[in-house]
Amino acid sequence: MRSVQTDWFLYKKLIYTFKPSFRVTEVLQKDNDYFFIFSHNMGNAKSLIGKSKLRKLNPKTLAELQKNVDVYFTADEIQEWFQEYQSNLNKGMSKLTRKDFKEVYNTVFHGDATSFVDQLFRCFDIDGDGFVDFKEFIVGLCVSSSENSETKLKWAFNMYDIDGNGMICKEEMVHIIKAIYKMTNTVEHGEQDSAEEMCTRFFEKFDLNRDGYISFKEFKEGAMEDSMIVKLLECDPDPHI
CATH class of the missing domain: 1.10.238.10 (EF-hand)
Known part of the structure; x- marks a missing residue:
């Protein structure tokens, strides 16, 4: 032991x-x-x-x-x-x-x-x-699972950036959030906003130049203020443990 x-x-x-x-x-x-x-x-x-x-x-x-x-x-x-x-x-x-x-x-x-x-x-x-x-x-x-914020943010950004073009669009973010909800049955229990609503909130905070995309720079700056976008990916199968 x-x-x-x-x-x-x-x-x-x-x-x-x-x-x-x-x-x-x-x-x-x-x-x-x-x-x-x-x-x-x-x-x-x-x-x-x-x-x-x-x-x-x-x-x-x-x-x-x-x-x-x-x-x-x-x-x-x-x-x-x-x-x-x-x-x-x-x-x-x-x-x-x-x-x-x-x-x-x-x-x-x-x-x-x-x-x-x-x-x-x-x-x-x-x-x-x-x-x-x-x-x-x-x-x-x-x-x-890195404790290095830069490393962790790059990993999180890559998870959302499905097509790998260096930018996150709304469709990609909605897809990931829906995947998380589907895996954890979150929506069925009514514990969160819809994926579209959550995506809209994130884009309002993160999309600083209002071009409809989130760059890594915007993602990094936004995550410093609202870490929920990263924590969402740390899915918990049993929150009581």
Whole structure:
């Protein structure tokens, strides 16, 4: 058993998004920090493969990941994630597929996660080959939960910028918000404005030159005043945990 200090969203991302084989035994809070006490177990069904039978990450790839400015995991943590990554691959596969992502999210969330996962997968799949290899997996995990505001904002902007043209239009923002609502069943419970209403509010604050698009500069400046546009992407399958 060991103790770690991390942010609340990253903890949930570890537990829910990629289903690592950790069981939290205690959560302590001091001021604004959370301390998690956890023990290692056998994880999900796909993790029942003996960890001793799974190969370790080769030293060259490990060194490349540690040199990546966006990766903040230690060598041991990267190796642990490599074990989990392998145990979640389908038989005969060496990379995660879009289907793998969807299966995880549709298991975790009460709604339909398909649309949201399509966009999340797009951001993880850096080379656009239709798969997420281990390097992309680690970089995506670190970037999407980064404590560096610039890094986190770039990731959030890319999630909204579906066509990758460097600008967010209203249709793209509505699509992402609707995907989040659909995945979390938010609209059905009447807990938020409609996607169109929320999009309108964001554009009123963020689209400073009123050209109908939000540039990264506008997004960055607006997010400093209203962080909800980023927090929306930090979907919570169980707000009571």
